[in-house]
Amino acid sequence: MSFRRAFSLFALCAGVPAAAMAQESRQVEVGYAITYLGFTGFRIDFRARFDGQRYDVESHTYKEGLIKAVTIGYDGKNRAWGGFAPHAAQPAGGSLSIMVGGKPRIWAAQYGPGGTLQEMHQPQWTPRPDQVIPEDKREGSLDPLSAALSVGMKGDAACDQTVPSNDGKRRIDIILKKIGMESPAAANVPDARGDLLVCEIYTKRVAGEFDDAPKEAESKREQPMKIWLAHLDDTPFRYPARLEAQTGFGTIHGNILFFRERPLTDGDKTTMQR
Numbered sequence: 001m002s003f004r005r006a007f008s009l010f011a012l013c014a015g016v017p018a019a020a021m022a023q024e025s026r027q028v029e030v031g032y033a034i035t036y037l038g039f040t041g042f043r044i045d046f047r048a049r050f051d052g053q054r055y056d057v058e059s060h061t062y063k064e065g066l067i068k069a070v071t072i073g074y075d076g077k078n079r080a081w082g083g084f085a086p087h088a089a090q091p092a093g094g095s096l097s098i099m100v101g102g103k104p105r106i107w108a109a110q111y112g113p114g115g116t117l118q119e120m121h122q123p124q125w126t127p128r129p130d131q132v133i134p135e136d137k138r139e140g141s142l143d144p145l146s147a148a149l150s151v152g153m154k155g156d157a158a159c160d161q162t163v164p165s166n167d168g169k170r171r172i173d174i175i176l177k178k179i180g181m182e183s184p185a186a187a188n189v190p191d192a193r194g195d196l197l198v199c200e201i202y203t204k205r206v207a208g209e210f211d212d213a214p215k216e217a218e219s220k221r222e223q224p225m226k227i228w229l230a231h232l233d234d235t236p237f238r239y240p241a242r243l244e245a246q247t248g249f250g251t252i253h254g255n256i257l258f259f260r261e262r263p264l265t266d267g268d269k270t271t272m273q274r
Contacts, residue, residue, distance in 0.1 A: 055089065
């Protein structure tokens with residue numbers, strides 16, 4: 001597994017689950033560190049706001065430390081918003097704003113009836129014919145942060161699903177499979193409330209523009225990432241708390257740094273309306 005693939009999968013699964021909080025007005029913040037060869041390479045910070053039947057979730061992913069100093073720059077911001085139906089979220093839209101090596105890319109999606117979506121690319125994306133995402137593959141797919149909500153929303157069944165993810169250029173399936181349970185002590189997540197759910201995560205390429213060759217991607221797909229999902233609050237949802245992924249150059253680790261929650265202020269509610 002490559003560093004980029006492992007990092008992308010953890011960022012997908014590290015969304016803040018929300019449906020049980022639909023009736024509450026509160027803010028949840030979660031921070032993660034991704035380390036590689038003993039060095040912190042990435043930080044992922046999430047902020048989720050819930051007010052009645054609405055949610056607004058933001059994430060910020062960026063490099064830091066030695067990895068930031070010696071590799072190409074990366075800074076990514078994601079947002080997802082929508083409402084709730086019984087036992088499910090109803091995504092209204094999502095957006096990505098990514099800066100890689102000083103080059104920006106913005107993608108935004110709005111979701112309509114039956115899983116349809118309208119997209120905006122900046123700069124305009126002009127894929128080759130073999131890189132086009134067909135309409136039937138786009139339909140029902142979600143931006144990474146909206147897709148992340150659907151993982152944690154399943155609670156104890158989070159590992160038994162396939163998530164259709166779309167970042168505007170790449171349409172992939174994220175396949176989660178349960179492999180067991182671990183106590184907080186065994187998982188080294190002392191703040192977890194009860195045993196942690198342990199999953200393996202695989203990816204399946206569907207359509208779009210990919211950096212690696214198909215044969216290379218197929219071989220890497222057989223090396224799953226391992227993730228631990230924990231109860232951290234009074235809701236039935238599980239938050240990513242730990243990650244491990246093997247690469248050709250060592251093991252990537254992801255660990256939770258903090259988990260905070262508080263009531264929404266009037267200013268927070270006003271911000272959600274924008």
